Amino acid sequence: MAPVKNGRHLFNEIPTGYPEPGKTTIYDDSETIDLEKALLNGGFLVKTLVVSIEPVILGRMRDQSIKSPIPPFHVGQPLNNYGVGKVLRSENSTFKPGDHIYGMLPFQEYFVAQDPKRYKLLENKEGLSWSVYIGVCGMPGQTAYYGWKEWSSAKKGEVLFVTAASGPVGSTVVQLAKADGCKVIASAGSDEKVAFVSSIGADVAFNYKSVPTRKVLEKEGPIDIYWDNVGGEMLEAAIAAAGTFARFIECGMISQYNTQDPYPLENLFNIVTKQLKIYGFIVTSLHAKYEAQFYREIPCRVAAGEIKYKEDIHCV
């Protein structure tokens, strides 16, 4: 078989604001690969099926000198992130042709991998579409599940507030909280997103661009749990509306990632007076504790329709 094109999305330039396809990243199809003859050297050849586009990618588009627990991208190299691939050929006993694997994949159509420990075999007995394994059954779902299990201490009747509630993490949190008997207050940034959040069970869903968050929380709170995906002003509003002993699960602060002008919080004294507990976390830290439980439980519940999701798929 003749070599085929092996398209790649390369990191091209550190963005000063938001990333711009064609500038900060470029699509390159100058390389080819012979799928039958490419040397495996004891590894396995993978066809990339889906990769996930997430806010964390922007944080990795940085200068090498800036330290962070998440490694930076290298200019001229493909981006990489969680994805699902199909094994085409293998010289490694862990994976056989036809297997589907999950892990950090390059944004590249085909690649040869050496280390099977860096990938997880997806059994997918439920027959879900593979893209689900980078969403609600992948890292975003794990983020929601791990954080909720570890820190919510949710009791029936307690009140959760979750921001960015229509996203893959937020929408999973909404449904885990409802399953635990919580009242869920959820915010999102468009009426369409709000409709989706309502459809998956949020008791109070609102568009934070048209309704003041503080007013909603004053009426519907006090809150026992805040799941933060946003930070800044929303975090301040949640602190203002928190009840004594409220738990804050700090999953992300999207409003603060891409700004030279971070929002200055002024009500932190409430951390002491309200005896708040605030848990910052990155999903990988809880992987060892919850991964097996997650794959046992969540794909089943998704297949059964107990946990709903919405995908935003782009084909290239």
Place this chain on the structure above:
Amino acid sequence: MAPVKNGRHLFNEIPTGYPEPGKTTIYDDSETIDLEKALLNGGFLVKTLVVSIEPVILGRMRDQSIKSPIPPFHVGQPLNNYGVGKVLRSENSTFKPGDHIYGMLPFQEYFVAQDPKRYKLLENKEGLSWSVYIGVCGMPGQTAYYGWKEWSSAKKGEVLFVTAASGPVGSTVVQLAKADGCKVIASAGSDEKVAFVSSIGADVAFNYKSVPTRKVLEKEGPIDIYWDNVGGEMLEAAIAAAGTFARFIECGMISQYNTQDPYPLENLFNIVTKQLKIYGFIVTSLHAKYEAQFYREIPCRVAAGEIKYKEDIHCV
């Protein structure tokens, strides 16, 4: 015996800034009490020996309408706070004359109490001075001990930063941390205080008014544990200097109590990226869990000279 004067410190006026003796509080000795004949109605007559003056008192000098877990004072009534008293007469079987009791005492020379459950009998087998029981062996020592036991997760060689380190809470934290094998960085607001903090074992003690906190932490950190008594700019510096998984024990934010202009923190995004855990607490919430252990352990260690303290005593 003729009636004697029964002096009281009354709450007189809500302060707009700092309290002013003679204005926001007044000393009143117009009342008298007959120590032999005063009716006890099944209660017990107590002579107040020592009461504690603490920052929390200012928070209680507020308008009745402002909610807080700690109740406000009432204008025209004596202040009250933790203190030690001696039982002079008793009609209750729990306490007998000569007993020393600890609890919330009015700022008043003599008072009749009814509810023995509100006071703790101090055995003081160690023969410590009674004032120690409102300091290192009282609420401030409990604050340090409970918070440290509950949230520090201290491991040998870890780095603690503690602010207001010469105070009764801070200085106890310094010594608990040293006993657990931590490196202790401690700040205080005068050279005299710094000398005291060094004398009780802090590895790095500095006057935050003359040395920039951020510089000290950059050199001596990263920090694994921050014990916060101060909030504001110091909290921001601690977040900047925190290592991954650092624990923040939020005991107080003295810099933020008495200001119309709270310090705006701008680096909270690190809570997520550094996976910080932040624990706000008030000592009473951990009382049930740690009180017995505290009284078994701390007075002994104080009597043995293992835990040192400094007192600031005013006689009236």
